[in-house]
Amino acid sequence: MKVLKFGGTSMGSASAIRQVQAIVKSQSEPVVVVVSAVGGITDRLVLAANTAVRGEDYQNIIEEVVKKHATIAQELFEDNGQADLHSSCQDVWQELRQVLKGVYLTRELSTKSYDTIVGVGERLSSVFLSQLIDGAKLFDSRRFIMTEANGKGHHVKYNETMQAIGELKFSLSKVNVFPGFIAANADGENTTLGRGGSDYSAALLAAGLEAKALEIWTDVDGFMSADPRVIKRAYCIEHLSYAEAMELSHFGAKVIYPPTIIPALQKQIPIKVKNTFNASARGTLIDDQKDEQQRVKGLSSIKDVALLTLQGNGMIGITGISMRMFSALASHNINIILISQASSESSISVVLANEDVEVARLALIKEFDKEIARREINGVSIDKDMAVVAIVGEGMKHAPGVSGKLFSDIGRNGINIYAIAQGASELNISFVIHARDLRKCLNVVHESFFLSAYQAIHLYLVGVGTVGKNLLQKITRQSERLLKTEHLSIRLAGLANSKQMIFNDRGLELESALEVLQEASPGTIDQFVEQIIANNHSNSVFVDCTASALVAEKYQRLLENNVSVVTANKIAGSSSYARYEQLKKTARQKGVKYLFETNVGAGLPIINTINGMVQSGDRILQLEAVLSGTLNYIVNNVSADRPLSEVVLEAKELGYSEPDPRIDLKGTDVLRKLLILARESEYALEEQHVEIKPFVPAEYFTDEAVEGFLERLKAYDATFEAMRAEADAKGKVIRYAASLKEGRARVGFIEVDAHHPFYNLADSNNKVILRSDYYYEHPMEIKGYGAGADVTAAGVFADIIKVVNL
Numbered sequence: 176m177k178v179l180k181f182g183g184t185s186m187g188s189a190s191a192i193r194q195v196q197a198i199v200k201s202q203s204e205p206v207v208v209v210v211s212a213v214g215g216i217t218d219r220l221v222l223a224a225n226t227a228v229r230g231e232d233y234q235n236i237i238e239e240v241v242k243k244h245a246t247i248a249q250e251l252f253e254d255n256g257q258a259d260l261h262s263s264c265q266d267v268w269q270e271l272r273q274v275l276k277g278v279y280l281t282r283e284l285s286t287k288s289y290d291t292i293v294g295v296g297e298r299l300s301s302v303f304l305s306q307l308i309d310g311a312k313l314f315d316s317r318r319f320i321m322t323e324a325n326g327k328g329h330h331v332k333y334n335e336t337m338q339a340i341g342e343l344k345f346s347l348s349k350v351n352v353f354p355g356f357i358a359a360n361a362d363g364e365n366t367t368l369g370r371g372g373s374d375y376s377a378a379l380l381a382a383g384l385e386a387k388a389l390e391i392w393t394d395v396d397g398f399m400s401a402d403p404r405v406i407k408r409a410y411c412i413e414h415l416s417y418a419e420a421m422e423l424s425h426f427g428a429k430v431i432y433p434p435t436i437i438p439a440l441q442k443q444i445p446i447k448v449k450n451t452f453n454a455s456a457r458g459t460l461i462d463d464q465k466d467e468q469q470r471v472k473g474l475s476s477i478k479d480v481a482l483l484t485l486q487g488n489g490m491i492g493i494t495g496i497s498m499r500m501f502s503a504l505a506s507h508n509i510n511i512i513l514i515s516q517a518s519s520e521s522s523i524s525v526v527l528a529n530e531d532v533e534v535a536r537l538a539l540i541k542e543f544d545k546e547i548a549r550r551e552i553n554g555v556s557i558d559k560d561m562a563v564v565a566i567v568g569e570g571m572k573h574a575p576g577v578s579g580k581l582f583s584d585i586g587r588n589g590i591n592i593y594a595i596a597q598g599a600s601e602l603n604i605s606f607v608i609h610a611r612d613l614r615k616c617l618n619v620v621h622e623s624f625f626l627s628a629y630q631a632i633h634l635y636l637v638g639v640g641t642v643g644k645n646l647l648q649k650i651t652r653q654s655e656r657l658l659k660t661e662h663l664s665i666r667l668a669g670l671a672n673s674k675q676m677i678f679n680d681r682g683l684e685l686e687s688a689l690e691v692l693q694e695a696s697p698g699t700i701d702q703f704v705e706q707i708i709a710n711n712h713s714n715s716v717f718v719d720c721t722a723s724a725l726v727a728e729k730y731q732r733l734l735e736n737n738v739s740v741v742t743a744n745k746i747a748g749s750s751s752y753a754r755y756e757q758l759k760k761t762a763r764q765k766g767v768k769y770l771f772e773t774n775v776g777a778g779l780p781i782i783n784t785i786n787g788m789v790q791s792g793d794r795i796l797q798l799e800a801v802l803s804g805t806l807n808y809i810v811n812n813v814s815a816d817r818p819l820s821e822v823v824l825e826a827k828e829l830g831y832s833e834p835d836p837r838i839d840l841k842g843t844d845v846l847r848k849l850l851i852l853a854r855e856s857e858y859a860l861e862e863q864h865v866e867i868k869p870f871v872p873a874e875y876f877t878d879e880a881v882e883g884f885l886e887r888l889k890a891y892d893a894t895f896e897a898m899r900a901e902a903d904a905k906g907k908v909i910r911y912a913a914s915l916k917e918g919r920a921r922v923g924f925i926e927v928d929a930h931h932p933f934y935n936l937a938d939s940n941n942k943v944i945l946r947s948d949y950y951y952e953h954p955m956e957i958k959g960y961g962a963g964a965d966v967t968a969a970g971v972f973a974d975i976i977k978v979v980n981l
C-alpha cells in the first residue's frame with residue numbers, strides 16, 4: 176500500500192484534478208490519497224477569517240471561494256453528479272458561514288473557529304476527489320489525527336495518532352481519500368497541522384499504516400537544488416537522505432513541510448517527490464541512504480526574518496544567559512530559526528520572524544533589565560528584513576574548504592554576512608544576510624558549488640567601436656563552446672555607446688544588440704553605472720572598450736560595489752600613480768578583478784607575465800620594449816624612396832594608426848604603456864618621471880585638421896630620412912622604444928644593430944624584453960602582433976573569462 180499526497184496546485188483546477196484521477200487510477204496496489212485544498216483557497220479562508228474579526232465584509236471573499244468550487248464541479252461532473260456533490264458539501268458550507276458570522280458578530284477569532292474556517296478547503300476537495308474516483312472511500316482525518324495545544328499551533332499526539340491510524344488498516348478499500356491538513360484535539364474540536372501541513376498528514380498516515388512508500392505529488396519535477404522561482408537553473412535532485420531533506424525543508428524549501436520527514440524516517444518509509452503534470456519524470460527519492468560524493472546537494476532560504484542580538488562584555492563566562500534568553504522567548508511562543516554565539520560569549524544572536532521581533536525585544540529587555548542597568552549587557556540590537564540561507568549536503572562532512580569557498584565567493588560579490596551557524600553534524604551551514612541580497616546570494620552559491628549546470632557572467636559593455644564590435648562577435652561565436660566545455664554562460668546584461676544604453680537581466684540577444692542600441696533611449700555613463708550597481712547581479716563585469724577619460728573615472732565606484740572591471744582603455748592605469756594604486760587596492764579589498772592586459776601589446780600576455788614573475792618573488796630589473804605597432808610599422812616602411820609623411824598616411828588608411836595619427840606620433844601612447852608596465856613591475860612611476868622624445872617634434876602638433884597636419888609633416892620628412900639613413904650607414908635600424916633601467920624611464924629613438932633583439936622586428940610587431948633576478952643573462956622576451964581590433968578583443972575576452980576562473 177502506498178500513500179499519495181496531492182498538493183494545492185494538483186487540486187487547483189478541473190483539468191489538474193483529472194490528472195490526479197489518472198495517476199490514482201494507474202496504481203496497481205491499494206492507495207491512500209491525501210489531498211490539499213484547491214490551490215489558493217486556504218489563503219482566501221485565512222483572509223475571510225481575518226476580515227470577519229475586524230468586522231469588515233467577508234462575504235465577497237466567501238462568494239469567490241464558492242464560485243471557484245462551483246466552476247470546478249461544473250467541469251468535473253455531469254448534472255446528476257453535481258447534485259450529489261452539492262448535497263455532500265452542504266453541511267461544510269453551512270458550518271463555514273455560521274462560524275464566520277459568529278466571528279464577525281463577536282469580533283473574536285478563537286483558535287477553534289480559525290482552524291474550522293481554514294480547514295474547510297480540504298474537507299471540500301476530498302469530497303470532490305472521492306466522488307470523482309469510482310469506488311473511492313472517503314475518510315475524515317479528524318477522527319485519526321489527534322493534536323494538543325503547543326505554543327501558537329498544535330502538536331500531533333504521536334502515539335494516539337499512530338494507534339488510531341493503525342486500526343484503520345482493516346477498513347481500507349482500494350482507493351481511500353483523506354483530507355490533508357485537518358485534525359482534531361481531545362475535545363473533538365477542529366485543529367490543523369499548520370500551513371503546508373497536508374504533507375505531514377500524509378506522512379502520519381503512511382507511518383501508521385506502514386505504507387510501502389509515501390509520494391508527494393506537486394507541480395515541480397521533484398526536490399530542486401534551490402527554489403526554482405528564484406534560481407531558474409535549479410535542477411531536480413535525484414536523491415536525498417532524510418537528514419538532507421529535513422534541513423532543506425526546515426530552511427525554507429517549500430516543497431515539503433518540515434515535520435513530514437520524521438514519521439517517514441521512523442518507519443523507514445521512502446518518500447518520492449513527483450510532478451502531477453509530468454508524471455513520467457523520475458522525481459526525487461528521499462530515504463536513509465547517504466551519498467557523500469557531492470559536497471553540497473541543495474540550498475534553501477527563509478525571508479522576512481530579523482536578527483536579534485544580545486550583546487555585552489558582562490555576559491562572558493556567566494552561565495545561564497542563553498537559558499534565560501531562550502526561556503524568555505519560548506514563554507512568548509517565539510520560534511527561533513537559527514542561533515549563533517560568538518566564541519567569546521559576548522554576544523548571542525538569534526533569527527526569528529520579522530513579526531515576532533518587537534515582542535522578543537521587549538521580553539529580553541524585561542528579562543535582562545538588571546544586567547542592562549548595570550551595563551553588563553548593552554541591550555538588544557535588531558536587524559530587520561534579513562534572510563537566512565542554508566547549504567546542505569552529507570558530503571560536506573569530509574570535505575574541507577566548503578565554508579572557505581562559500582564565504583569567499585559570497586564576499587567577492589559584495590554580500591555582507593551578519594551571522595553564521597554550522598551544526599556539529601556538518602550537514603548544514605546557514606548564514607544570515609540582508610534580504611535585498613538574497614537573490615544574488617542564492618545565484619552565487621548555486622553556481623559556486625556547481626549545482627548550476629553553468630556559471631553566468633553578467634557583462635556590461637561600454638564602447639561599440641572596432642574593438643567593442645569585434646568582442647561582441649567573438650562572444651557570439653564562442654558562447655556555445657564556452658557553455659559546453661567551460662560551463663560558462665556570458666550574458667550581455669547591458670550595452671552602451673556614448674549616447675545610448677540598453678539592459679536585459681537575462682542577457683541581450685547578441686546578434687541584434689547593436690541594432691537595438693541604435694534605437695535605444697539616451698543615457699549617460701553615470702546612469703549606466705548606477706543601473707549596474709542597482710541590478711546587483713552575481714559575477715558582474717564592466718568592460719570598457721572606449722578611450723574615454725569619463726568612462727575611466729567610473730572604475731572606482733564600480734569596484735567599490737563589487738563589479739569587476741576589464742578595460743582596454745589605458746587612461747586609468749596611466750594617470751596618477753595614486754589613482755592606479757587605489758583602483759588595484761579596491762579590487763583586492765572587494766575580491767573582484769581589475770584587469771587591463773590589453774593596455775599593452777593588445778592580446779600579448781605581457782602584464783600577466785610580469786604579474787606572475789612579481790608574485791613568485793622575482794624582481795623586474797630592466798625593461799626594454801617596442802610598444803607601438805603603428806610606429807614600428809612606420810619605421811619599417813620609411814626608406815629613401817618613401818618619405819615619412821607618405822607612410823604615415825598609408826598607416827592611417829590601412830587603419831593601423833588612430834584616425835588622428837598625431838595621437839601615435841606624439842609618443843603619449845607609448846609613454847602610457849611604459850607607465851603601466853613599470854607600475855606592474857612595482858615601480859611607482861609618474862608621467863613626469865619619464866624622459867620622452869616624441870616621434871615627431873612637438874612644433875608639428877597644432878590644432879589644425881588631420882589633412883593639414885599631414886601636409887605640414889612633409890617638412891619633417893628630410894630630417895627623419897637623415898636619421899634613418901645615418902643608422903643605415905652604420906648597419907643599424909632605428910626603433911621607437913621604451914625602457915626602464917636603474918629606475919630611469921625613457922621613450923624615444925634608439926639605433927640597434929643586427930645583434931639586437933629589436934633589429935628584426937618586422938611590420939607592426941611589439942616586443943618586450945624583461946630582465947629580472949631570475950632572467951638576467953638570458954632575458955624573457957615576449958613578441959608578437961601587438962595592435963588591431965582582433966587581438967585586442969581577444970585579450971579583453973580572455974580577461975573577462977578570468978573574472979570567474981580565479
Ligand SMILES: Nc1ncnc2c1ncn2[C@@H]1O[C@H](COP(=O)(O)OP(=O)(O)O)[C@@H](O)[C@H]1O
Pocket residue numbers: 181182183184185211214371392393394395397398399400401402403404427428429430431475
Ligand atoms: N527546493 C525546492 N524544490 C522544489 N520546489 C521548491 C523548492 N523551494 C521552493 N519550492 C516551491 O515549492 C512549490 C511546491 O510547494 P507547494 O506550493 O506547497 O506545492 P503543493 O501545492 O503541491 O503542496 C514549487 O512550485 C516551488 O515553487
Ligand SMILES: N[C@@H](CC(=O)OP(=O)(O)O)C(=O)O
Pocket residue numbers: 181182183184211212214217218296355356369370371372373374
Ligand atoms: N491547504 C493548506 C495545507 C497544504 O498542505 O497545502 P499545500 O499542499 O497546497 O501546500 C495550506 O495551504 O496551507
